[in-house]
Amino acid sequence: MKLSLIMLPLAATALVATGSASAKNPTVGGAAMYETKNIVENAAASPDHTTLVAAVKAAGLVDTLASAGPFTVFAPTNAAFSKLPAGTVDTLLxxxxxxxxxxxxxxxxxxxxxxxxxxxxxxxxxxxxxxxxTVQGTKLTAWEKDGAWYVSDTKGNKAKIGPADVMQSNGVIHVIDTVLMP
Structure with missing residues (x-):
């Protein structure tokens, strides 16, 4: 179904309503997120992102994601990582x-x-x-359906975005519910 261009401004409003730069930063996993902290600091404070933080550490990306950026991060939750086939996370780490x-x-x-x-x-x-x-070099696609926003990978996997616009000192995080694969 083709997305109506007339509906996009309304959809943008719905996406922004989940947390915008002009509004108070949304909490993530019940933890406060601070615009004065960087991506790594805020992600480390979120109980929903312990797997992501462990992966960032194992990959040696802490310094990069704590740098000036700016970056937009589609941040999978622990529940997103748990959807992967058994053993995938342990193998990647x-x-x-x-x-x-x-x-x-x-x-x-x-x-x-x-x-x-x-x-x-x-x-x-x-x-x-x-x-x-992406920084990795492959494409992601963001799109709206029925008032919700998604991001999909080149393999057809899709992740729902929410909350969006978790502002950081060096970028923005959009929380997602699925790990995307290059």
């Missing part, structure tokens, strides 16, 4: 799989600070879909 782990993690990062409003504007300009190039 092994030192000999650091390259594969880094590829998966950097596939969730887009250069620049893309807020929900920015994603909606890109989708509007792109005929209903915002195509994003």
């Amino acid at each position: 092994k030192p000999e799989n650091k390259t594969a782990l880094t590829a998966v993690l950097t596939y969730h990062v887009v250069p620049g600070r893309l807020t929900a409003t920015d994603l909606a504007a890109q989708a509007r300009a792109g005929g209903g879909k915002a195509v994003l190039t």
Whole structure:
């Protein structure tokens, strides 16, 4: 079903309503998120992102994601990682799989600070879909359906976004419910 361009401004409003730069930062996993802290600091404070933080540490990406950026991170929750086939996370966390782990993690990062409003504007300009190039080098697609926003990988996996616009000192996090694969 083709997304109506007339509906996109309304959809953008719905996405922004889950947390915008002008409103108080949403909590994530019940933890306060602070615009003055960086991506790594806020993710480490979220009880919903312990697996992601462990993976970022294992991949050696802490310094990168704590740097000035800016970055847009589609941050999978612990529940998202638990949807992967049994043993996948443990296998990726092994030192000999650091390259594969880094590829998966950097596939969730887009250069620049893309807020929900920015994603909606890109989708509007792109005929209903915002195509994003990740740090890993492959594309992600953001799109709206029935008032909810999603991001999908090139393999057809889709993740629901929410909350969106968790503002950071060095970018923005959009929480997602599925791990995307390059």
